[in-house]
Amino acid sequence: MPDLAAQTEAKRNTGESGNLSELVARLSERFGERCSTSQALREQHGHTTTWLENQPPDVVVFAETSEEVADVVRMCADRKVPVIPFGTGSSLEGHVNAPHGGVSIDLSRMNRILEVNSEDLDCRVEAGVTRKQLNSFLRDTGLFFPIDPGADASIGGMVATRASGTNAVRYGTMKDAVLGLTVVTADGRIVTTGGRARKSSAGYDLTRLFVGSEGTLGVITEITLRLHGQPEAISGGVCPFPDVHSACNAVISTIQMGIPVARIELLDSLQVKACNTYSKLQLAETPTLFLEFHGSDAGVREQSEMFSAIADEFGGGPFEWATIAEERTKLWTARHDAYWAGKTLKPEADIMVTDVCVPISRLAECVSETEQDIRSNGLLAPIVGHVGDGNFHVQILVDLDDPEEKQKTEAFVERLAIRAIELGGTCTGEHGVGQGKQKYLRREHGEGLDLMQSIKTALDPDNVMNPGKILPQS
Incomplete structure (x- = not known):
C-alpha cells in the first residue's frame, strides 16, 4: 500500500500543494472574519477532549452553507491541502487533529433545522445542529431524537463517528437513525445519498458508507434523520449489585429475556463514588445499574417488575424506582457527567x-x-x-x-x-x-482494511480529506 501520509507531506514540502499563504489569502478574501489563523482558535480546533498531542490546523473557516463548504474543499483540493471537518470537538480519539496541517472547516454555524415531517417521523437538519437543540425544537411535536452520546455533540459529528449512547439498546445507533445525507466529496461535489423512504433497493448504500467515515471520505453538511414518538410513560431507577460480574449477568439475562429496556447503564463502585461526590448523589458505593423503561403505564410497570426479579436472582437490589421526571433527570445528568x-x-x-x-x-x-x-x-x-x-x-x-x-x-x-x-x-x-x-484495525478487520484503503483511494486519491485518521497509513 502507498504511504499516503508521506506522499501528503512531500507534496506540501515540495510546493506541489500550492502556496499555503496564497490559499489563506483566497479564503480570507472569500470569507472575511469567518476565516482565522489565530493560534488560540487553531489550537481549539485541534485535539480537544483527548489525551493525544494537539495538532492544530493552519487555518479555520466557519462555513454557513453546503456551497461554502464545497468552495473551501475545491480550493484545498486544487492545492492538495488537507481538509478537517469540525463539529463541536467532543470526540475522544483525535478526529479533529491536523497532523499534516490544512484547513479546519467549522460547521457550528450550519445549525438550521430545515424541515420536520411529523407524519413520517423524520426531519432534515444541517450538520451543526446539536442533539439537545434538535430535541428542544421537537418538544412540542410529540417526537424526539433518541441517540444520546452524553456530550451535546453535533449531528454531523455523530454521523461521522457512528455515535450511539445510553438509548442505543432500544433505539439503535446513528447507522439506524440516518435516512440520507448531503456530503461534499473530496473534489468539491455536493452529493445527496439516501432519502426519506424507509427502505430502498436502488443502488449501493452510499449513506452507510459515509456514516462512521470520520471525515475521511467527505464533509457531511445535511442529514435526514429518523425520529420516534415520545413514550407515554417513563420509569427508571437504580439497582445495586455485589460485584460487576453479577451486574453484567443481570444485564445479559434482561436482554436475552427480551425486556425492551430503553437504557441500562453500568457504573462500577469507583464511578459511583465519583458521581456521589460530583453530582451530590447518595448511592451505595457498589456496582450499580441505572435503568429506564419506555412505553405505556402498564408496560413500564411490567418491565420494571420483570427486571426486579432478574436482579434478585443475581443478588442485586433493591431496585429503587424513579418515576418523577426531576429524579430521573438528576440520575441521568450524573451519568452524563461521569467524565467530570x-x-x-x-x-x-x-x-x-x-x-x-x-x-x-x-x-x-x-x-x-x-x-x-x-x-x-x-x-x-x-x-x-x-x-x-x-x-x-x-x-x-x-x-x-x-x-x-x-x-x-x-x-x-x-x-x-x-x-x-x-x-x-x-x-x-x-x-x-x-x-x-488505528493500530488495532488490522487485527479486527484483516483484509477488510485493504478494501477500506481502496475505497479511500478511489474517493480521495490525493488524500485531502482528514488524513491521518482511521487508516494507519493515511
Whole structure:
C-alpha cells in the first residue's frame, strides 16, 4: 500500500500543494472574519477532549452553507491541502487533529433545522445542529431524537463517528437513525445519498458508507434523520449489585429475556463514588445499574417488575424506582457527567478514556477481566458503560508527564482492545478510530482494511480529506 501520509507531506514540502499563504489569502478574501489563523482558535480546533498531542490546523473557516463548504474543499483540493471537518470537538480519539496541517472547516454555524415531517417521523437538519437543540425544537411535536452520546455533540459529528449512547439498546445507533445525507466529496461535489423512504433497493448504500467515515471520505453538511414518538410513560431507577460480574449477568439475562429496556447503564463502585461526590448523589458505593423503561403505564410497570426479579436472582437490589421526571433527570445528568466526576478522584491527573464493545454474552467476562487488569496494574480507572449493547468505557486517571505511568496506561488500553477483539467484539463501540485506535484495525478487520484503503483511494486519491485518521497509513 502507498504511504499516503508521506506522499501528503512531500507534496506540501515540495510546493506541489500550492502556496499555503496564497490559499489563506483566497479564503480570507472569500470569507472575511469567518476565516482565522489565530493560534488560540487553531489550537481549539485541534485535539480537544483527548489525551493525544494537539495538532492544530493552519487555518479555520466557519462555513454557513453546503456551497461554502464545497468552495473551501475545491480550493484545498486544487492545492492538495488537507481538509478537517469540525463539529463541536467532543470526540475522544483525535478526529479533529491536523497532523499534516490544512484547513479546519467549522460547521457550528450550519445549525438550521430545515424541515420536520411529523407524519413520517423524520426531519432534515444541517450538520451543526446539536442533539439537545434538535430535541428542544421537537418538544412540542410529540417526537424526539433518541441517540444520546452524553456530550451535546453535533449531528454531523455523530454521523461521522457512528455515535450511539445510553438509548442505543432500544433505539439503535446513528447507522439506524440516518435516512440520507448531503456530503461534499473530496473534489468539491455536493452529493445527496439516501432519502426519506424507509427502505430502498436502488443502488449501493452510499449513506452507510459515509456514516462512521470520520471525515475521511467527505464533509457531511445535511442529514435526514429518523425520529420516534415520545413514550407515554417513563420509569427508571437504580439497582445495586455485589460485584460487576453479577451486574453484567443481570444485564445479559434482561436482554436475552427480551425486556425492551430503553437504557441500562453500568457504573462500577469507583464511578459511583465519583458521581456521589460530583453530582451530590447518595448511592451505595457498589456496582450499580441505572435503568429506564419506555412505553405505556402498564408496560413500564411490567418491565420494571420483570427486571426486579432478574436482579434478585443475581443478588442485586433493591431496585429503587424513579418515576418523577426531576429524579430521573438528576440520575441521568450524573451519568452524563461521569467524565467530570471521575476527575474528582484525582484532580491533578490527566484523563485517558477508551471504549470497547463485545457480544452481550461475553460482557461479564470482559468487564471482570478488565477490572482485574486495572487492580493488578495499580491503575485508578472507573468503569462505566452502555452495557445493554455490550459497550463499556474505562476512564484512566494518569500523569501523562510520567513516562512509566503513561506507558503502563497505554499497555492497559492495548490489552483491553485486544481482549475485546478476541472475544468477538471491537476495539471501539462508539468513540471511533481517529488516531488512537488505528493500530488495532488490522487485527479486527484483516483484509477488510485493504478494501477500506481502496475505497479511500478511489474517493480521495490525493488524500485531502482528514488524513491521518482511521487508516494507519493515511
